[in-house]
Amino acid sequence: MPILAVSPASEKLSGAVFLSSMGYEFDPGSDHWRLSKDVSFRTDTLPARFGPELMGSFKNVLAQYAKSHSPQHTRAMYSRLKHYLDGTSEHVPLSVESFISYRSQLGEDDWMLSSIRSMLNKWSSLGYPGVPDDTLRLLKKWKIKGNRKGYAVQSMCPESGPLTDIEMDALISKLLEGYANDSVSLRDACYVMILSMTGRRSSQISALKIKDLVPENGYYWIAFPRVKQKNSGWRKSFRKLRVIEDLWLLLQRKAETVIADFQGLVGAELPAHIIKELPLFPVLNAYDPALSLHEQLAGDFLHARTNEVYESLQLFTAKNTVISERTGEALHLHPYRFRYTLGTNLAREGKGEYLIAEALDHSDTQNTGVYVKNIPDIVERIDKAVALQLAPLAQAFQGIVVASEASAKRGKDPDSRVYSPRGNVGSCGSYGFCGALAPIACYTCSHFQPWLDGPHEAVLDGLISDRDRVYVETGDLKIAAVNDRLILAVSDVVTRCNEMRIKVKNV
Known part of the structure; x- marks a missing residue:
């Protein structure tokens, strides 16, 4: 020594x-x-x-x-x-x-x-x-200046800055699709969903316990442990955040598996006061049967490593390519990009520095000014020309264009037809039940098979017209842009159909 x-x-x-x-x-x-x-x-x-x-x-x-x-x-x-x-x-x-x-x-x-x-x-x-x-x-x-803050936010960098609404929609769509077909594990789905929905730090997520999931007055809350607070130890202070039901249900399922796993390790039913202390993201092989479980739950010993959140995000993107409409390439994702996205969206909605600081769990506003000083614009108007130009980059359409209904998977089944007010637009290749709203949800679904002669251009014109109308009526670009990724998906179908007609004509 x-x-x-x-x-x-x-x-x-x-x-x-x-x-x-x-x-x-x-x-x-x-x-x-x-x-x-x-x-x-x-x-x-x-x-x-x-x-x-x-x-x-x-x-x-x-x-x-x-x-x-x-x-x-x-x-x-x-x-x-x-x-x-x-x-x-x-x-x-x-x-x-x-x-x-x-x-x-x-x-x-x-x-x-x-x-x-x-x-x-x-x-x-x-x-x-x-x-x-x-x-x-x-x-x-010496007068020492502070470090440069907010470059990724200020530049809206497509590699490291905030995500656009279309990129977020694409990410969530891939996540739900992967979880539904079992290519994304429950643990990974929870990590990615919490990051995208809350913008919380990885260290806050890995420190969660089952008792931090709090239903209250008909709403769902997560009591996130605060970090980066001076002279504050692990899980000494908390800030509650209201979350949507979809995230809550996913985390409840995760909590159920954690309880079952620990009861399997212990070999007995666990009392309620122990269950609430269980980590939501545990390291099961760190459990020592020679020691009291209660004592082991007092520290961070059984909690996942903070870096596991990042590793889980990288694993998800490696298996599920999410395309950016800005670059036409796979998104580079890091947990901090979701924090940048949350702050940017709040600033875009007109929220002030103090509210943004609270939403990001900051103790002061020294790092939030970059959001309100650099509010990015949503495209005020997406016309058909812009949509057709962006569509190949976004790759929002995931299906396959077929020459006719007869060429489609399940083409002989009338129930597979996807209807629209403008006529049938294609076939659904899935044999499972689907409660999604057709044809709106279909154009971004991998099971959708649009017909070559379907009224896709009319669907596109209707979506763009609706976007313009909602903006005129509400003055809110955030609401008006809710279907922008869908617009790009339909635009992609229109482009592919036009290219296919040319090929057929030249044969």
Whole structure:
């Protein structure tokens, strides 16, 4: 075990066992710290020139962060100091000269100095040796700007920014289709659905327990544990969010499987006070039958890793290609894109910074201004020319155009016909029951087989006319644009039918 800095305070900490903010024991003198189910890191990777005394002081300071701050923040502080030391190898550690050199290297990224300055001030206030007074005075004098916020939102980047309504519709459609045909597991469906419907952080989702699903006065709520709150431990504070019934029912089914799984592990019925403490997304193989289940449920030990939410999202997109109408390529999805989407949609609806901050579970508005200052436009009017141009990119139509009813799967079955006020438009190839509204829901369904001679252009004209009428009557683009993905799907059918007629004519 490394020798900690020689000072009265550090001597007391030598060999001591601390408790992280997440309830994990760690030895400050150890070279490996595990602070939570998600965060563990080595503390012996700093350059040798840092020396044992500085290293001892630093570990004691870092231990204080581990006790009162999130594990992620503690690890970030270690990484920040290592980045500084690696970039100033020709200078004495923590000297004035080293920081002048480091700041010149950072350029526009000098915001990284802010966390180091904060840590060194804490270092000094705790009474550990190693930080020169000249360095503290220099850092105090510097005006360090904050890091750049909201680039992905400001640019509406199709790779990393907010999703459009059409992209969200395509995502949900793929998710429901995959879950219905068992290509998407219940666990993955829950993860993707919660992300898309609530915009919550992965760490909040993985920390959920069954008791956080709260029915109240005929509505459905999820009490999400708050994160990124200063001096707030794991599941110490909550903020309730109302959710739709579809998400609620999906999570209720997940809760039922969790209860059954744990009762199978324990080999007995679980009492109600234990059931409510079960994690909604558990790691079953982490259960230790030699220990009390009640005690194991007190911490995060049986909860899924935070990164599992991201991994689940990547698995979903790998198996289910969701196409962006902006790029014509598969969507690149990350949990944060759903947060950007929620904030952007609220700003587009005219909501202010405080309401957006509350919806995103922020404690202040310093990160919400980017939404209200950069409100993206919904296309005010989609005419036929625009729709026909965007349709091939969106790939909203999932079926197959057939030459006639006779060529369709189930073509001999009159019940397979898809009706519209303008006449029959195609056949349904599914043998199962479907309660969806035809033909509106059919054009984006993989079972739909539009007929070559169907009145698809009339359907398209009707949809565009309805969109314009709703906008004139309500003045609300969000409501008027609700069928935009459907418009693109019908447009795609019109284009394919026109191309097929040309081929048939030339044969």
